[in-house]
Amino acid sequence: GAGVSQSPSNKVTEKGKDVELRCDPISGHTALYWYRQRLGQGLEFLIYFQGNSAPDKSGLPSDRFSAERTGESVSTLTIQRTQQEDSAVYLCASSLGRGRLVRSPETQYFGPGTRLLVL
Amino acid sequence: AQSVTQPDIHITVSEGASLELRCNYSYGATPYLFWYVQSPGQGLQLLLKYFSGDTLVQGIKGFEAEFKRSQSSFNLRKPSVHWSDAAEYFCAVGATNAGKSTFGDGTTLTVKP
Numbered sequence: 001g002a003g004v005s006q007s008p009s010n011k012v013t014e015k016g017k018d019v020e021l022r023c024d025p026i027s028g029h030t031a032l033y034w035y036r037q038r039l040g041q042g043l044e045f046l047i048y049f050q051g052n053s054a055p056d057k058s059g060l061p062s063d064r065f066s067a068e069r070t071g072e073s074v075s076t077l078t079i080q081r082t083q084q085e086d087s088a089v090y091l092c093a094s095s096l097g098r099g100r101l102v103r104s105p106e107t108q109y110f111g112p113g114t115r116l117l118v119l
Numbered sequence: 120a121q122s123v124t125q126p127d128i129h130i131t132v133s134e135g136a137s138l139e140l141r142c143n144y145s146y147g148a149t150p151y152l153f154w155y156v157q158s159p160g161q162g163l164q165l166l167l168k169y170f171s172g173d174t175l176v177q178g179i180k181g182f183e184a185e186f187k188r189s190q191s192s193f194n195l196r197k198p199s200v201h202w203s204d205a206a207e208y209f210c211a212v213g214a215t216n217a218g219k220s221t222f223g224d225g226t227t228l229t230v231k232p
Contacts, residue, residue, distance in 0.1 A: 004162070042123070042209055042222035043163075091162065110155075110162035 002026070004111035006092050012117045013082055021077040021114045023092030030072050030097030033108060036061075037089045046090075049075065050097055082118045089113040121146045121212050125223035132200050133231045140195040140226050142184075142210035152193040153211040153220065154184055163209065169193060180204070205230045 005024045013019050025032050034046040045059040049069045060066070064082075069075040079086055093108040122145045132138055144150055152169040167178025174186040184195045193210060207227050213220030 040224070042224045043211075043220075044222075045220065093163075107165050107168070108163075110164070112160070112162045 004092055004094050004109050006090075006111040006114050008114060009112065010115045010117075012119065014119055015084060016081055018078065018080045019082055019116065021079075021090050021092075021116070023075045023077070023094075023111060025073070025075070025092070025094030026109055028096070029094035029109070031095040031106070032069060032075050033093045033095075034067055034075070034077050035091040035093070037091055037113070039088070043091065046077070079116075082116075084118050087116055087118045089115050121150070121221045123210050123212050123221055123223035125208075125210055125226050127226045128224070129227045129229065131229040131231060134202050135199050138195075138197045138200045138204070138228070140208050140210075140228070142193045142195065142223060143191050144193060144210070144212040145191065146212050150193075150212045151220075152184075152186060153213070154178065154182070154193075154195050155209045155211065155222075156180075156206050157209065157225075158206040166195070166208075200228075200230055202230045202232065204228060 004026055007022045011019055030051045032049045035043040036046055037043050047060055047067045048056040064080045067075060067077045091110055091113045093110045095106040095108045124143045126141050154166040155163040156166050157163045166182050167176045167184055169176050169186045176184050182195060182197050184193055186193050205228055207225045209225045210223045211220040
């Protein structure tokens with residue numbers, strides 16, 4: 001079956017412009033996560049969607065960042081008025097979700113990421 | 120607050136040699152621990168995870184990790200490294216739902232022929 005897909009794979013934009021990054025999770029996965037990975041660093045949690053519950057936005061670094069998810073499918077991460085420090089790889093992951101009987105930490109399946117460069 | 124330290128930024132080993140990647144964590148309760156691998160141009164893949172029970176966890180690709188509560192460590196090991204193991208490895212600690220995981224900065228593994 002298809003894995004998590006993300007588009008675009010690469011995005012170059014000018015400072016001050018808005019960008020939209022897309023994530024298509026694995027079909028049937030109710031949980032979806034966005035992470036940011038700066039060069040040479042680990043993953044930084046941004047936001048988490050679980051079914052129809054309110055998303056956990058605790059990791060969003062500023063109000064320029066927002067994300068939406070349509071039901072239990074595609075998600076879009078939007079960065080407004082981009083800054084050079086936003087340059088990073090943005091990773092999306094999905095998992096089956098808490099709605100099921102979870103006996104152990106869920107395995108997240110990651111997409112290949114979108115590499116964003118803000119000039 | 121939870122945190123993860125991977126003390127080695129870069130490790131080089133010869134093909135066929137053994138490997139140990141270090142991970143130290145800080146967490147207020149019993150941690151849930153993960154190791155991920157990120158190969159060039161590919162997404163992260165879960166190697167193994169520790170939830171409870173046996174402190175020696177077996178993962179994919181011949182990797183294993185041992186949870187040592189007294190040392191707050193969760194080191195990753197492989198007895199014989201293959202050239203295809205060259206990648207970046209991330210240790211993470213988190214809650215039941217790994218969406219709240221905290222990741223280390225990663226260790227880059229280079230494999231010499």
